[in-house]
Amino acid sequence: xxxxxxxELRAWLDGEAGQAAAGAHVDGCAxxxxxAGALRANAELAATATGVLAPxxxxxxxxxxxxxxxxxAAARRTPGVAAAYPPTTAPxxxxxxxxxxxxxxxxxxxxxxWAPRPAGRAPAASARRWLAATAALALVLVLVATPTGRGxxxxxxxxxxxxxxxxxTLDPAQAGDLAATLQQLGTVEGGLGDLEPEQVATPxxxxxxxxxxxxxxxxxxxxxxxxxxxxxxxxxxxxxxFTLDAAKVRRYLQAHGRSGAALPPRLAGATLVANVPAAVLxxxxxxDGVPRLVLGQSRELTASVEGGATLEQxxxxxxxxxxxxxxxxxxxxxxxxxxDTLPLPVPADRxxxxxxxxxxxxxxxxxxxxxxxxxxxxxxxxxxxGVAGVLRQAQVLRVAESLG
Amino acid sequence: MPTEGSPVAWVDTxxxxxxxxxxxxxxxxxxxxxxxxxxxxRLVDATEAEDVVQEAFLKLVDAAVLDRPxxxxxxxxxxxxxxxxxxxxxxxxxxxxxxxxxxxLQPDADAxxxxxxxxxxxxLEQRAAVRRALWTLPERQRTxxxxxxxxxxxxxxxxxxxxxxxxxxxxxxxxERTFRDSYRQQQGADHEVP
Numbered sequence: 001x002x003x004x005x006x007x008e009l010r011a012w013l014d015g016e017a018g019q020a021a022a023g024a025h026v027d028g029c030a031x032x033x034x035x036a037g038a039l040r041a042n043a044e045l046a047a048t049a050t051g052v053l054a055p056x057x058x059x060x061x062x063x064x065x066x067x068x069x070x071x072x073a074a075a076r077r078t079p080g081v082a083a084a085y086p087p088t089t090a091p092x093x094x095x096x097x098x099x100x101x102x103x104x105x106x107x108x109x110x111x112x113x114w115a116p117r118p119a120g121r122a123p124a125a126s127a128r129r130w131l132a133a134t135a136a137l138a139l140v141l142v143l144v145a146t147p148t149g150r151g152x153x154x155x156x157x158x159x160x161x162x163x164x165x166x167x168x169t170l171d172p173a174q175a176g177d178l179a180a181t182l183q184q185l186g187t188v189e190g191g192l193g194d195l196e197p198e199q200v201a202t203p204x205x206x207x208x209x210x211x212x213x214x215x216x217x218x219x220x221x222x223x224x225x226x227x228x229x230x231x232x233x234x235x236x237x238x239x240x241x242f243t244l245d246a247a248k249v250r251r252y253l254q255a256h257g258r259s260g261a262a263l264p265p266r267l268a269g270a271t272l273v274a275n276v277p278a279a280v281l282x283x284x285x286x287x288d289g290v291p292r293l294v295l296g297q298s299r300e301l302t303a304s305v306e307g308g309a310t311l312e313q314x315x316x317x318x319x320x321x322x323x324x325x326x327x328x329x330x331x332x333x334x335x336x337x338x339x340d341t342l343p344l345p346v347p348a349d350r351x352x353x354x355x356x357x358x359x360x361x362x363x364x365x366x367x368x369x370x371x372x373x374x375x376x377x378x379x380x381x382x383x384x385x386g387v388a389g390v391l392r393q394a395q396v397l398r399v400a401e402s403l404g
Numbered sequence: 405m406p407t408e409g410s411p412v413a414w415v416d417t418x419x420x421x422x423x424x425x426x427x428x429x430x431x432x433x434x435x436x437x438x439x440x441x442x443x444x445x446r447l448v449d450a451t452e453a454e455d456v457v458q459e460a461f462l463k464l465v466d467a468a469v470l471d472r473p474x475x476x477x478x479x480x481x482x483x484x485x486x487x488x489x490x491x492x493x494x495x496x497x498x499x500x501x502x503x504x505x506x507x508x509l510q511p512d513a514d515a516x517x518x519x520x521x522x523x524x525x526x527x528l529e530q531r532a533a534v535r536r537a538l539w540t541l542p543e544r545q546r547t548x549x550x551x552x553x554x555x556x557x558x559x560x561x562x563x564x565x566x567x568x569x570x571x572x573x574x575x576x577x578x579x580e581r582t583f584r585d586s587y588r589q590q591q592g593a594d595h596e597v598p
Contacts, residue, residue: 007574016558016573042580049534049587050553053446055453058438068433071458075465352451367451 003029009036013043062334066169069327163300163340163379165364167353168331181323182242184252189241197233197281209234210278212383214297221402222284223395226292230282237278243271244314256322267317270309275302277384284389293389293399300382301342344377358400359385365393376400425470433461436478440485443554447489456492460484479563482556486547486564537587545579552576 004012004022012022013036026032059067182188200206203214219228249263279298283291305311319329328345335341344364346353353366356376363378363385374396375388387400437457444453460481464470469480538546544565551561552572561576562569 005574006577007570007572009573010577010580011558011573014552014558014573039577039580042577042584045587046549046580046583047553049537049583050446050550052530053534054442054554055445055450059441061434064434064437067437067454067458068430068461071433071461071465074458074462352454 003032004035006035006039010039010043012036013040065330066327069169072327164337164342164362165344165377165379166331166335166341167346167364168328168343169346181252181321185249185321186242186244189243190239197235199231199233201232203230203232203280203282206232206234206280209236210280210298212297212299214280214282215385215403216282217295217399218402221398223292223389223391223399226284226286228284230284230295231291233281233283235279235281238276240274240276241271242274243269252321252323258322264313264317267309267313270305270307270314272311272314273304273306277301291389293387293391295399295403296384296386298384300379300384356397358397359403365397367393429465429470432464432474432477432481436481437461439554440481443482443550444485444489446550446554447486448492452489452492456485456488459488475560475563479560482551482560482564483566486550490543533590534587537583537590540586541579541582545575545582548572548575549579549583 004025008022009026009032012026026036198209200209203216207213214232222228244263244267246263246268253259253261277299279296282295284293284295286292303311305314318324319333332343335343346366351366351368353364356363356365358365358376358378359380361378361380363376366375366377367373373389374391374393375386376393376396377384377386378400379385385400385403387396389396389399391399440457440460441453444456447453448456463484464477464481467480469477472480538550541549544567547565548561551564556564558569558572561567561572565572565575567575
């Protein structure tokens with residue numbers, strides 16, 4: 001047999017060539033044996049070196065499903081592609097705002113209150129709609145974030161008290177769908193639509209309005225170039241109430257092909273009460289006057305049920321409803337510590353997140369995929385803290401850690 | 405029945421040939437996503453790797469290749485992933501230069517491990533050195549090398565790079581030799597005492 005070409009030798013090393021004949025030749029040929037040895041050394045070096053580029057672990061089945069969900073959501077928004085789907089799978093176009101704060105505001109109740117807004121300008125109608133939708137979304141998420149399998153005595157008054165957070169990825173378009181669904185099932189009182197922050201002079205002046213001393217970051221931890229004197233504003237506490245309406249529920253179920261189904265009697269008139277706490281916002285602006293960093297603080301969010309039902313019963317009913325986004329429902333079901341875990345709806349297509357220890361407490365670090373915006377949210381000693389800005393995660397963490 | 409939430413849940417006119425395209429898409433996604441993520445992670449950072457693979461699958465939703473046998477779809481996905489990753493790398497280089505000029509972004513976008521900052525720093529530096537060495541290779545050699553060391557067979561590499569299978573060993577041997585020289589040069593530069 002002739003000597004092997006370099007490519008043939010390399011293939012032989014990988015078991016991709018005529019093994020028996022090539023092996024016999026290499027064993028008996030000093031030149032080919034030496035060449036194979038050199039190629040093997042090169043291959044081993046490349047394998048070891050490029051091995052550091054591999055991910056630390058493969059994605060979990062849940063992560064793969066979440067990724068698939070994001071592709072599904074994106075496909076439905078793609079012109080031309082969406083046209084190929086049945087009308088029910090293509091959500092209507094929604095008003096779009098850009099930026100981390102806007103993205104968070106679309107999906108998260110407290111973030112909506114914390115989103116910076118230029119002074120002296122009323123929110124646009126689309127923003128108002130989003131805020132209203134977000135309020136309703138927060139309510140429904142608190143509702144359905146209750147677990148399966150927990151029996152509750154009939155005398156037990158279910159309570160929710162936020163202590164930590166869990167991300168629920170959501171197609172931004174679904175936020176409005178959820179809000180609309182809620183309106184179709186009952187009556188919503190209160191909301192965040194008219195939530196106008198009141199400006200106050202100093203953090204000390206905000207303290208009596210929110211009921212706790214306001215924590216300030218170290219000036220040294222602030223990003224370079226921002227004014228170290230923040231613009232301070234306060235949003236007042238408010239209550240959101242959602243009451244199930246038997247007639248509305250019946251119509252909703254009929255419209256979704258479940259004519260025989262009805263609201264269980266014990267749920268008729270049941271009211272979920274969510275107490276959204278007062279919050280203080282510190283906005284640090286750059287030289288151009290545009291906020292670069294926003295820091296929010298509030299007490300915890302609580303919720304309870306009035307009437308003869310429990311949160312478990314409300315949850316069981318709501319999770320069985322047709323028409324809710326199945327991906328969001330699956331994630332909500334997976335939350336174990338439901339009585340103290342606040343689901344945080346996050347737009348699946350724009351925001352990445354990871355759990356992290358922030359200022360000594362468990363929290364979430366979120367980042368806009370462009371890499372320009374980051375946020376952190378955590379709860380410690382009965383207070384919720386949030387930091388967001390046009391910053392890298394390390395900078396956001398530095399500000400967060402300086403609050404301790 | 406199509407899997408719940410599938411993007412290809414339409415009534416497929418080619419259903420007789422491909423009985424259930426929605427389920428096929430979902431199966432492909434679940435089966436291929438981890439390996440494609442591994443491949444892209446070797447080129448770009450973790451977040452971008454996810455974006456790249458998802459973007460590739462999004463392109464697949466209405467691509468004609470979805471009607472082809474699995475090996476062709478898999479090669480197409482690998483090719484799209486690699487091209488998207490290269491495009492992002494080129495764009496990121498330009499973008500980072502622009503953002504650094506504006507003072508809005510520090511150069512390293514990879515998040516470190518806060519519990520092990522020294523180890524994190526060393527790994528970041530090691531990854532950077534490997535990527536610098538890889539970037540000295542011609543694109544096709546680089547792709548061959550990455551695919552091979554991500555565990556793909558010669559047939560899969562040939563299909564991805566649209567090569568004759570007999571050319572894979574040749575390109576791989578060249579790629580690994582060039583990589584060795586460049587990587588050693590990088591390491592030598594890193595360890596030089598000023």
